[in-house]
Amino acid sequence: MLLGVLLGGVPLLAAAQATDPPAARAADTPMLTVPEVAAMPPLEWPECLVRPDVHPQIQAIEAALTRNDLADAQRRVAAHTLELRDATPQARLDAQLAAAVVMARAGNPQARQRFAAVAEDAAALNGLHAPHLLSARAGEGFMALRQGDALAAEDALRSALHLHRMRYGLHDPGQAVYLQALATLADGAAAEEQVTVLMRRQLALQRRQLLADEAATGVLEALPALIETLRNSTVFAAMAEPIGELREAVHTKLGNDHPAGVPLLIADAHASALHAIASEGLWDPRHLREAYRLMTSLDIDMPVVDRAQYLVDVGNVWWLAGHRATALAVFKVATDLKVPSATERLGRPEALAWPSGTPRALTDAAAEGWLRLGIRINPRGDVMRVTDAAMSPRQDPVGVARARAWQSAVRRAIWRPAVVDGRPATRKDMVIFDRFVPTP
Incomplete structure (x- = not known):
C-alpha cells in the first residue's frame, strides 16, 4: 500500500505545478535546462490515522478531504485543536498530522514545517518505529519538493524510504513513489553538474582564444550569445569565477572601456552577487x-x-x-x-x-511599525522562501498591519512577476533570481 498523504486524490506535487499552458519559447532565446521533477502518483491518507480508536473528528476530516470539501476539513481541524488540552500524546500527534495534511491540501507552505514538527515529536515519543514518523517524513519531503528545495526533499525522502523498508521490507512495491522522486532528483543534479562542467570549459576556451588571437573577432562576436545563455541557465551563479577570468582577459587585451567587455562586466557582477x-x-x-x-x-x-x-x-x-x-x-x-x-x-x-x-525600508514612521524579512537564496540563485525575521518592538496595530501588507507585496513580487524565457513564470517554474522582475 502506498503510504503518505491523500489530498483528495491530488498529489502534493500536482498542486505545485501550474495548469497554465506554457508559452512558446522564443526561437532565439538560448536556455539550459535540467530534467524537471515528474508529477508523483496520488498518495493515500496516512495509514496511522486509519484505526478503530482514532478520534471521530479525524475520521470526519478524512471524509471531508475525500469529498474535496477543504473548508469543512479546515473547520474540523480548528475545532479539534481546541479539544486537545487533556489529550494523550498519541491523540495530539493524530491531530497534528491531520492538520498538516489539510494545510498541504490548501497549498499552505507552512505544511512542510508542520510535517517536520510531527516527525520530530513522533521520533521523540516512540523512536524510529513511531507510527506517525513515516507519513510525516514523506509529507515533509514532498512539500520540500513542491517548494523547489531539492536538498531538503532528498534528505526527507531518503529518510521516508528507509522507514518504509524498515516497516514493510526491502521489496515492498509501495517504496516506488520515493524511488521515483529520488531518481529524478539525482538525474537533475547530475545534469546540472554536467552543464556546469561544459560551461566552465567553454568559458576557459574563449579566454584562451582571446589571449592567443590578436583580433579575437570570433570570440567577441560569440560573447553576447554566450552571456545570454549563461544568464538563462540554472548554473549562472556557479560561473562567477570563470566569467571574471574571461572579463579580465577582455580588459587585458582590449582595455577596460572596450564595449565587448560590458556584457561580461554585467554578468560578472551579477554572478558574483548571486554567489555571495x-x-x-x-x-x-x-x-x-x-x-x-x-x-x-x-x-x-x-x-x-x-x-x-x-x-x-x-x-x-x-x-x-x-x-x-x-x-x-x-x-x-x-x-x-x-x-x-x-x-x-x-x-x-x-x-x-x-x-x-x-x-x-519596510518602515512607516507615522505608524511606528516595521517588518524585516529574511529571504533564502540557494547557490544557484533560486529564491527558496521568504520568512519573517523581525517585527516592530512597539507592535503598533496600524504599523504591523502596514508591515504585513508589505510582506504580502514582497511575497507576490517574488512568486508572481518572475519571467522565464520571456514569458510570465508559473508556479511550475523555479524562480531564478537573475530573471526576477520586481513589482513597483
Missing part, C-alpha cells in the same frame, strides 16, 4: 529590488561616467547588505574606469540615490 548571497543570511527587500534594478540597468551603450556611477551604486548595495567582499570586487571595476565623481562615493551606502519608487 547564497546563504541563510537576512536580506532586506529594498536591497534585493535595488540590486536587481542596478545590475539590469547597465547597458552596452552607456557612457563611461554613467557606467561607473551604476557600478558604485551596485557595490554600495552589497556593502550595505554586509557582503563586503563582493562590494570590494565591484568597487575595483568601478575604480578602473577612473571617474572621480563616482569613486568618491565608494563604501558610502548613504550616498545611494534611491529611486522614488523604491521603498526605503
Whole structure:
C-alpha cells in the first residue's frame, strides 16, 4: 500500500505545478535546462490515522478531504485543536498530522514545517518505529519538493524510504513513489553538474582564444550569445569565477572601456552577487529590488561616467547588505574606469540615490511599525522562501498591519512577476533570481 498523504486524490506535487499552458519559447532565446521533477502518483491518507480508536473528528476530516470539501476539513481541524488540552500524546500527534495534511491540501507552505514538527515529536515519543514518523517524513519531503528545495526533499525522502523498508521490507512495491522522486532528483543534479562542467570549459576556451588571437573577432562576436545563455541557465551563479577570468582577459587585451567587455562586466557582477548571497543570511527587500534594478540597468551603450556611477551604486548595495567582499570586487571595476565623481562615493551606502519608487525600508514612521524579512537564496540563485525575521518592538496595530501588507507585496513580487524565457513564470517554474522582475 502506498503510504503518505491523500489530498483528495491530488498529489502534493500536482498542486505545485501550474495548469497554465506554457508559452512558446522564443526561437532565439538560448536556455539550459535540467530534467524537471515528474508529477508523483496520488498518495493515500496516512495509514496511522486509519484505526478503530482514532478520534471521530479525524475520521470526519478524512471524509471531508475525500469529498474535496477543504473548508469543512479546515473547520474540523480548528475545532479539534481546541479539544486537545487533556489529550494523550498519541491523540495530539493524530491531530497534528491531520492538520498538516489539510494545510498541504490548501497549498499552505507552512505544511512542510508542520510535517517536520510531527516527525520530530513522533521520533521523540516512540523512536524510529513511531507510527506517525513515516507519513510525516514523506509529507515533509514532498512539500520540500513542491517548494523547489531539492536538498531538503532528498534528505526527507531518503529518510521516508528507509522507514518504509524498515516497516514493510526491502521489496515492498509501495517504496516506488520515493524511488521515483529520488531518481529524478539525482538525474537533475547530475545534469546540472554536467552543464556546469561544459560551461566552465567553454568559458576557459574563449579566454584562451582571446589571449592567443590578436583580433579575437570570433570570440567577441560569440560573447553576447554566450552571456545570454549563461544568464538563462540554472548554473549562472556557479560561473562567477570563470566569467571574471574571461572579463579580465577582455580588459587585458582590449582595455577596460572596450564595449565587448560590458556584457561580461554585467554578468560578472551579477554572478558574483548571486554567489555571495547564497546563504541563510537576512536580506532586506529594498536591497534585493535595488540590486536587481542596478545590475539590469547597465547597458552596452552607456557612457563611461554613467557606467561607473551604476557600478558604485551596485557595490554600495552589497556593502550595505554586509557582503563586503563582493562590494570590494565591484568597487575595483568601478575604480578602473577612473571617474572621480563616482569613486568618491565608494563604501558610502548613504550616498545611494534611491529611486522614488523604491521603498526605503519596510518602515512607516507615522505608524511606528516595521517588518524585516529574511529571504533564502540557494547557490544557484533560486529564491527558496521568504520568512519573517523581525517585527516592530512597539507592535503598533496600524504599523504591523502596514508591515504585513508589505510582506504580502514582497511575497507576490517574488512568486508572481518572475519571467522565464520571456514569458510570465508559473508556479511550475523555479524562480531564478537573475530573471526576477520586481513589482513597483
